Amino acid sequence: MKKSTAIQVVLLASTAGVAARLGHQLITHNVSVMATISAVLAVLSTGLFIASRLAYVGRTVVYDCPAKGCAVSIRVTDVPETERARYRSYAVDHRKHSGSA
Known part of the structure; x- marks a missing residue:
């Protein structure tokens, strides 16, 4: 608690x-x-x-994709810093979640 x-x-x-x-x-x-x-x-x-x-x-952190028009937004609550860094890198790198190479 x-x-x-x-x-x-x-x-x-x-x-x-x-x-x-x-x-x-x-x-x-x-x-x-x-x-x-x-x-x-x-x-x-x-x-x-x-x-x-x-x-x-x-306790909540929100990471949004900086690419214009991208709707990816990741909300993270109560996770360790290493896991938070992984979510942050996924959200801010548009190539990782857009399907383009």
């Missing part, structure tokens, strides 16, 4: 604060317990989802 980044920690802490405040407001306005729990869990799960997507985006 990857270590959390500072941005993820701040995002999750602020999400927890928003969820707690929302739960408090709903309870003080006589909203049912089940509706309050549902709303709080929805806010918390949204925060967790966004934090997980931030972690994924931070």
Whole structure:
């Protein structure tokens, strides 16, 4: 499991604060317990989802072919540097993936 980044920690802490405040407001306005729990869990799960997507985006590298009109784009996540170099060389050398010699 990857270590959390500072941005993820701040995002999750602020999400927890928003969820707690929302739960408090709903309870003080006589909203049912089940509706309050549902709303709080929805806010918390949204925060967790966004934090997980931030972690994924931070570990992803995209290599595009520099040839004009070529649509080759390689997205690499969580691979060793040697493997990343192999993908990069494939993406930037148009002859390797265009079928021309």
